[in-house]
Amino acid sequence: MTKLPHLHPVALYHNPMADRQAPYGAAQRRVLNLEAHDAARREIAAWPGYAPTPLVALPGLAAAAGIGRLWFKDEGGRFGLGSFKALGGAYAVFRLLAAEVARRTGGPAPSAADLLSGKHRDVVSSITVTCATDGNHGRSVAWGAQTFSCGCVIYIHATVSDGRRDAIAAFGATVVRTAGNYDDAVRQAGADAAANGWMVVSDTSYEGYMDVPRDVMQGYTVMVQEAVEQLPPGERPTHVFIQAGVGGLAAAVCGHLWERWGADRPRVVVVEPDKAACLFESARAGRPMAVHGDLDTIMAGLACGEVSLLAWTILAPGADDFQTITDEAAKDAMRLLAAGTGGDRPLVAGESAVAGLAGLLCALGNGQAEALGLGPDSRVLLFGSEGDTDPDLYAAIVGRSAEQVRAA
Numbered sequence: 518m519t520k521l522p523h524l525h526p527v528a529l530y531h532n533p534m535a536d537r538q539a540p541y542g543a544a545q546r547r548v549l550n551l552e553a554h555d556a557a558r559r560e561i562a563a564w565p566g567y568a569p570t571p572l573v574a575l576p577g578l579a580a581a582a583g584i585g586r587l588w589f590k591d592e593g594g595r596f597g598l599g600s601f602k603a604l605g606g607a608y609a610v611f612r613l614l615a616a617e618v619a620r621r622t623g624g625p626a627p628s629a630a631d632l633l634s635g636k637h638r639d640v641v642s643s644i645t646v647t648c649a650t651d652g653n654h655g656r657s658v659a660w661g662a663q664t665f666s667c668g669c670v671i672y673i674h675a676t677v678s679d680g681r682r683d684a685i686a687a688f689g690a691t692v693v694r695t696a697g698n699y700d701d702a703v704r705q706a707g708a709d710a711a712a713n714g715w716m717v718v719s720d721t722s723y724e725g726y727m728d729v730p731r732d733v734m735q736g737y738t739v740m741v742q743e744a745v746e747q748l749p750p751g752e753r754p755t756h757v758f759i760q761a762g763v764g765g766l767a768a769a770v771c772g773h774l775w776e777r778w779g780a781d782r783p784r785v786v787v788v789e790p791d792k793a794a795c796l797f798e799s800a801r802a803g804r805p806m807a808v809h810g811d812l813d814t815i816m817a818g819l820a821c822g823e824v825s826l827l828a829w830t831i832l833a834p835g836a837d838d839f840q841t842i843t844d845e846a847a848k849d850a851m852r853l854l855a856a857g858t859g860g861d862r863p864l865v866a867g868e869s870a871v872a873g874l875a876g877l878l879c880a881l882g883n884g885q886a887e888a889l890g891l892g893p894d895s896r897v898l899l900f901g902s903e904g905d906t907d908p909d910l911y912a913a914i915v916g917r918s919a920e921q922v923r924a925a
């Protein structure tokens with residue numbers, strides 16, 4: 518049997534606020550709901566290049582881990598941008614531009630087709646969107662801005678790699694590198710936007726700033742619904758291990774499945790790097806808590822110290838468990854997927870993409886199966902949220918490039 522690299526330390530906290538019988542309530546519906554999901558899906562599915570990403574079954578790895586089924590939603594090919602984030606930021610850019618055109622012209626909100634045809638070019642080209650990013654969100658906002666022809670300025674913090682910077686600049690955005698961590702870059706983007714009249718397209722929400730990040734998260738639910746439809750007929754997951762930065766992705770997964778499946782939804786385990794575990798600490802405190810410092814983790818997309826309040830509205834009552842993992846666990850999980858286990862197809866998944874898998878394997882390897890209700894009948898759904906979005910880092914960790922892994 519394959520030996521799994523899963524003996525890294527893992528912290529686990531069962532969420533005492535979780536209530537599996539509670540209905541998906543009004544507070545949660547104000548954040549995400551199925552009507553807004555349908556609108557996002559209709560819109561995004563009409564964009565050029567849209568295709569559902571694959572849900573890959575990993576029977577070899579499931580058998581080696583001692584569980585029944587394992588599915589991996591591989592977001593590496595999403596819109597050619599390399600991550601699920603393509604669904605969120607770009608959708609929010611579209612929604613902002615459409616609302617602004619309606620406001621300035623006094624007419625109805627234009628469709629994406631209207632904007633793509635250049636119908637409101639005069640209004641749109643006078644608008645600049647901006648955000649802070651650790652890479653993937655900024656890439657999505659820059660791509661949305663280029664697609665719909667508005668201006669774009671993206672802020673990255675000190676430790677975002679040059680590879681990620683270049684990928685954003687390739688979509689025509691001006692990229693500004695700031696001192697400090699991600700949360701400092703968020704503040705800088707906000708201050709410069711206020712001074713210059715730009716529109717902030719943030720993937721995190723805070724007091725007084727909710728509409729745009731709500732659209733971002735609603736865009737993510739397109740990925741979740743794809744997975745629902747790709748599961749084998751009659752089979753539902755018992756568990757989801759989902760990685761978190763500010764919590765938007767985890768809340769989209771938890772909220773969408775909660776509203777769709779109610780009490781039959783899978784157990785949701787939220788996984789964070791131990792160096793940036795703001796949701797874990799918030800769960801322990803029973804309220805949103807920030808963690809400080811340089812949040813130094815290779816899981817760049819998860820290096821966030823402050824919880825998104827919208828995400829918290831869903832995760833506080835909806836997430837069953839919170840877990841932290843180490844960078845070493847993430848590296849091992851990347852190598853494991855790249856190698857393929859027991860005949861499974863090798864998969865390319867980046868540092869942030871594998872955190873859910875690493876959390877699952879570390880829990881199993883550290884005697885936490887029982888605490889999480891994991892056993893031979895468990896069916897686990899994972900979201901591989903990015904491919905090799907930083908190709909050099911990927912090759913340094915895995916020892917081969919993504920192309921070599923795919924060719925194996």
Ligand SMILES: Cc1ncc(COP(=O)(O)O)c(C=O)c1O
Nearest residue numbers: 653762763764765766818902903
């Ligand atoms: C690849 C990847 N996975 C997961 C996340 C976490 O998403 P969120 O910050 O919404 O929790 C990010 C965020 O940037 C990401 O880039």
